[in-house]
Amino acid sequence: MNHDGEGVGRVEGFTLFIPGALPGEKVRVKVLKTKKQYGYAKLLEVVEPSADRVAPPCAIYDKCGGCQLQHLSYAGQLAWKRQHVIDALERIGKLPVAGAASAAPREGGVAAATGAAAPAPDAAAAPSTDARPGGAPATERAIVVRPTLGMDEPWRYRNKAQVPVGVTDGGLVGGFYARGSHRIVDMETCLIQHESNDDVVARVKSIARRLGISAYNEETGQGLLRHVVVKVGFRTGEMMLVLVTNGSKIPHEDEWISAIQREIPAVVSICQNINTRQTNVIFGDTTRVLWGREVIYDYIGDVKFAISARSFYQVNPVQTEVLYGKTVEYASLTGQETVIDAYCGIGTISLFLAQHAKRVYGVEIVKEAIEDARVNAELNGMHHVTFEVGASEDVIPQWKEQSIEADVIVVDPPRKGCDPRLLETILEMKPERVVYVSCNPATLARDLRILEDGGYRTIEVQPVDMFPHTTHIENVALLVRSDTGI
Structure with a gap:
């Protein structure tokens, strides 16, 4: 198999990449595309399966x-x-x-x-x-x-769902992109997502259809709802819902909020992120809290973290x-x-290390991440951790000039x-x-x-x-x- 998980097989010395085929198998395939030294094929039949299939x-x-x-x-x-x-x-x-x-x-x-x-x-x-x-x-x-x-x-392990929303056959759908495309496959359950995320996404889609909320169309740039993002704290059970919209106005906003509160009581934070750019980047620059808290909380080991709408937190x-x-x-x-944590993000590794180190210095180029990191250090009473905004390759030499040796x-x-x-x-x-x-x-x-x-x-x-x-x-x-x- 290659690094993309495709089977690598040969016919008379010619290499074919075959999605779905496993090492050691004999398969029948249809060749779809060829280049000088290799080609791509579709798996038609597994003649002799792998013991690992x-x-x-x-x-x-x-x-x-x-x-x-x-x-x-x-x-x-x-x-x-x-x-x-x-x-x-x-x-x-x-x-x-x-x-x-x-x-x-x-x-x-x-x-x-x-x-x-x-x-x-x-x-x-x-x-x-x-x-x-x-x-x-x-x-x-x-x-x-x-x-x-x-x-x-190894199932139901993801604490964050980022579900694109679109239109199929005139109706609002939300799920995942079909393999190798931007065509949205409607989805009701995902076996690697936390069950609560599935439930929230399904209910939000249902509420959106009921209220007549329009779905974003990538080709035209029209329509309101682009993504539904759900985060869940595995240890705390707290949930955050982020509606990513193509515009600041949400029709029936109060009805949206009351329906979510009523149908999904675990949600303690409802946010809106506004992204009006024609891009496949999920988030825009502006986020506002529609209802509830600005953050949810979760733990990694004994360290507590505040997670905001745009915080990077391991999934x-x-x-x-x-x-x-x-x-x-x-x-x-x-x-x-003394430990230096380059690319520290919201301080997850830094604070984990700080439980065992005399001093920890974290550096990260994203300003909002450093703000989150400082909040998380305060949340855990870790006053021997210093966070600074900037590129590691610029900040760490400055620390060295200040006689900070790692x-x-x-x-x-x-x-x-x-x-x-x-x-x-x-x-x-x-x-x-x-x-x-x-x-x-x-x-x-x-x-x-x-x-x-x-x-x-x-x-x-x-x-x-x-x-x-x-x-x-x-x-x-x-x-x-x-x-x-x-």
């Missing part, structure tokens, strides 16, 4: 683009995701991985170039020959990639605690360290990876440890290579399955300075 439980799985791996057993998903990480480290980062297959191109190099993977081993990487962190043999200095940390219950709180727990473990905090730097960048100047800054500051949290194995591998070339050594990478049944995989990587002797 399962029946997708979702009724609209073949139409919706939200999940890509429901036809693969959960154990198979976890193994494939680990192998995906190994492939990226070897091929992109040119980094040695303990117990991994060779990165040599397979069958003429076509599959290697497009990301096809060897069968993933079930066991952990090579056994340890000493007691060093991660257990990588001292003679190899190879990176240990741990088995993917999955969920006991899988169960696995977020696993991810952050591994981050704290890799940081090896004793309570005496023992540990934690980075959790967007999919594009770390800014090159931030990597240069890390190499100049020389913290003992770098903990890299990543949502993209390709840019993780690229950045690890740069840090390794600059004097760091990657000890261990831990994949964490934050998004079961999709191709996405989070990782936490531990790096130490090569001169530490660890």
